[in-house]
Amino acid sequence: MPFTAHDLRYHAEQSYPSLYGYLHRNAQRYLGSLKYDAFEVDTVIGHVVEQLVRLGLLGGEDHTPLIALDHLTDAQFYTFLSHSVRNKAIDRLRKRRLLVNSSAEVAGGQDDDEGENNPLNDAVESLWGSMPFSTPEEIALQVASQRDLRNVLKHCIMALRAAPNQLQAVIQELQDVGADDLLKVIWEELNIPSPVKPNIHMSQHKDHAHKKLRSCLQQRSSNLTVVVALRLTLYTQYSKERNDYAVDIQTLAQSDLSIADVRKSLRELANEGMLEWRDTEDVCLSAVQMKRLSRFYKEE
């Protein structure tokens, strides 16, 4: 019986049997020699079902926001499910083969799973092909080398100003790793001309600083603040009469931010002393403020 992502979201109890049936057929198909192992079949099905629950799709109704999977066509959604099953099945086969191989090595036997029907043969190449951000290292490098993301890092480092020892601990670490370009901007913003002196009692401050940085970097508001700051440097217009730069909030919002998000970010920037803004419809920046924003968020 056909089912859709919509059915799973809004009629989970009724559509679960169909989902189970579909996943079961695919699990048996991809599990090869393990297809009659009920535990393995259930493990594969359970993995996909749990994933759908965790994503807020299965039984999510209107309580959880629609996600990209809700917008797939029915055929695409079935393919998604089928590949999810396939990936997990291959994972299970690999684990079992490792166990079998270990036993076979001890017994000096041969691996019987080298036949043409072994689903693992299809997965000899990288299972994922070329995939962006396939390792945490790759993501970290992307973050470090992309200006917009580095801006978020700068923003969060500067947020440590309230705790000078923690800020100093981070600056010391950045000196140690040789992040000179980043440090230059931070020193200019902090108005300190030279590297900080090493402090041998920084371990505890460092741990606290890392915790704060983790929290700040993973907050959506940090990114929004940086995006709005950058837009201020791009969209403000200079007025000779007033000798300042101005822009209205709608322009800052563009089509992808809400007015509320822009206001929240402007408040954050005002709190940081980057600008003066009193909940008005326009934002005005002095030449000095504009220079400071540009130096910090636009240039490096």
Add this chain to the structure above:
Amino acid sequence: MNDDKNVGGMADKSDTYRKDVQYAKLAQWLEQVLQTPEQDEVPSSRLEDGETQLELVLKSDYHLSFYQQIPDFIMALLKNDPLATVHYSALLFHLVGCHACHDAYIDLYGAMRAAVSPQEIRPSLGQGTRSLSAIPHRMLGHLCRSLISQAEAVLLLSHRDHEDRDAVARSLLQLALHVSAPISQSSIRRQALQDLVRVATLFDNINVAEDGDPNVRKYTPVMASVSGTRRGKTVRRVTATPLSNNQEIAVIQLQSQSLEGSIVQNGQMLELHLHDLASSLRGHFVTISVLLGSLLEPVRWLGGNPGSIRSATPVNEQGTLVMPVGTTDLELSNPEERNLLEAMFMLLEVRALDDA
């Protein structure tokens, strides 16, 4: 050869190289910063490859808000959205340090890429109009636990962010209860619902008495299989009316350490029977709290509040109390409906009324 150009070109290359090295070192430092201590933990399912029980992959303290962004992020990447990394920067920072979410990203990316690939042929759907009861009960139990665990994750996030997500969690628990109803094997049903009370008490309006509180007696159901048997014997209704030996009566058996009780049905009315109550309660009125009574709506509780149902009569001198608790269209004689009611009576508290 133009030396100036070469010198300039070398300088450019040198600058690029210098920056690359800087970024690489900065990236290493970022990885260190973003690693959270709990990331060292491995989900239990990975540790126990030889297990027979299906374990959940994620614990309820997983990063729900990030996890649920992953499909949208992947779709933005698959559509080559140039702003994908900027819009999802918080998620990207999170993925650097969270192995569980990164594993999910990899898993979902492969499946979603295949889904949007134009070469894909529509997979065969096959036949099958199976009902919940036709699905292996182990899998119903697993779904149940996934839903309860998800409800816990939602409530924990809710408490952390000070946002009200009770409706989401309630809906998930209700679904879990309905999914558990067809499970006829008591051991699987018990396992499926093992976290239900703990999670339900995370709701702000559900308060459970402390263990060992001398003023409160807690009853839990003795989960029976649908045939009405428990511990190898057939459960029969406690009643003054003699019944045929062959007539099995649907009843929910309750216990509180050595004390026993039961829920029986008279028409639409559900009655609570308690025996051997403490001498301090005899001659006193009591209040009953059915902690999970507000989760489902099929019972119309006397007084309207399942958290506080007052007995109409005092506990008698033998320590027995018989009191109606509410009416329902569900029937204890129907196995699935009985299971649903039993889950609702997963924790029942009895306490003396102060003004008795």
